[in-house]
Amino acid sequence: MPPSPAAADAFASHSSYASHPDREVHGVRQTKPLPTTVQRWAERRTGPVVAVRDASHDWHRSRVWELTGKGGARWYVKVSPSVKFFTRETRAYRHVVPALGHSRAPHLLNSRADDLALLLTAAPGAPAPGLRLTSVEWRAVHSQAGILCARLHEAGELDRADRTEAEGALAAAAGGAEKYLGRAGDRLTGDEQQLVRDYAAQLRRVGPVPLGYIHGDNQPRNWLWSEAGLALCDFERTRPAARVQDLVILAVTEWLDHPDRKQAFFQSYGWALTDAERQALRCLTALDAVNCLAWGPDNGHPDVTARGRRTLDRLMREDRP
Known part of the structure; x- marks a missing residue:
């Protein structure tokens, strides 16, 4: 299930969770x-x-x-x-x-x-989307997010069970494609459905990628910003997986519109993506798109729906010109 929409523009108080108006x-x-x-x-x-x-x-x-x-x-x-x-x-x-x-x-x-x-x-700070940050401040947020994500992804050695789960994470993501295609139904054309299936097949073949613990809903609504710096919250989707899975939402939202934020993140993250990770990330964005188009309309979240439609339209333009 895609995460719910970003927090509202104003926050009455600092919160360790993204607060919404009643x-x-x-x-x-x-x-x-x-x-x-x-x-x-x-x-x-x-x-x-x-x-x-x-x-x-x-x-x-x-x-x-x-x-x-x-x-x-x-x-x-x-x-x-x-x-x-x-x-x-x-x-x-x-x-x-x-x-x-x-x-x-x-x-x-x-x-x-x-x-x-x-x-x-209560962790210090408020969710970044509600703070009306400047471009410079947003780059600082992404820079610190890169540091924290690196720490999370490297949070200790994976034991045998966690490694097995992480090694199977991309295949599990690919395996979910048909379920989401079924739920989305005629919200996708036949060509779009085939595109998603093609990316799911590619995801199974990308080869080894770095593994670790991921946040699972890594996006600014779960980033708390204050004078003390950045804090993360909401760890219900934290699990062993391919590290690149933590970058999908950022890739199709924040970084697509603001490449300077992407640059700031990776400068602090500490390493560039491998070829296999870059290929996996593109495949995962296609799966995120159909997930959004399956979940968003059924749950009354037009922004999630729009995220999926935008990604799918872009992939179709690039792959099926």
């Missing part, structure tokens, strides 16, 4: 209440909570709340949308995220498997 349906404000059992569980660690704010993404399965204590201290509670995401995120916070360094991500204070709940500290 959603409205037919003019009525819609918020998600924090389950009482989960709040009581959190308060056993935080002490009494005096304010709760819905800080969820604008997606029906996103459930995140900001908690404020008597002295103004803040924390976040996240209820994962699935056991898989809960397992990935708790493991990431314990074994991968520490490689980012102090203040470069929230910290996991506690987790509760029965409710798929995580209690997190």
Whole structure:
């Protein structure tokens, strides 16, 4: 599933998650209440909570709340949308995220498997898309993102199980093409469907690529920017995979329109992509496009749909002139 849209332009306060205005349906404000059992569980660690704010993404399965204590201290509670995401995120916070360094991500204070709940500290900063940054500031953001992504991708040796999962990641991505093509249906022409199938076949043949731990939703809405620098958040998709998979969203959004940001990222990232990675990245953008065209319209996200259509149109122009 593609990530939900970028954060809104304004942010009422610094947040360790991309905050959205309260959603409205037919003019009525819609918020998600924090389950009482989960709040009581959190308060056993935080002490009494005096304010709760819905800080969820604008997606029906996103459930995140900001908690404020008597002295103004803040924390976040996240209820994962699935056991898989809960397992990935708790493991990431314990074994991968520490490689980012102090203040470069929230910290996991506690987790509760029965409710798929995580209690997190509030990392400094607000999501970059809402800060109206200058071009110079955006380059600085991407430069620091390159540093943090390199740290994440190299966060320890992969054990046997993780290496097996990472080695199969590109084949697994290619294997998802038919599922997304089926969901997208007639949103793609016959020629576009064949283009996606061709790229899926190519992805299976790219050969070895560097492996590591990836963020899984690596884009500015999950980059928190402040005077202290950059921090990352939202690790529910963090997993062992081909490192290049972490660059797909950036390649079809930020870097396509702003090559200077791409240059800043790679200067800090520390190495250039191999030929196999460049080929894999192009194939992955085609799969991202059909994924977006399958998911966006069905979930009411025109910006995700537009991302997929733009990528597919560009690939068709370049490959089927």
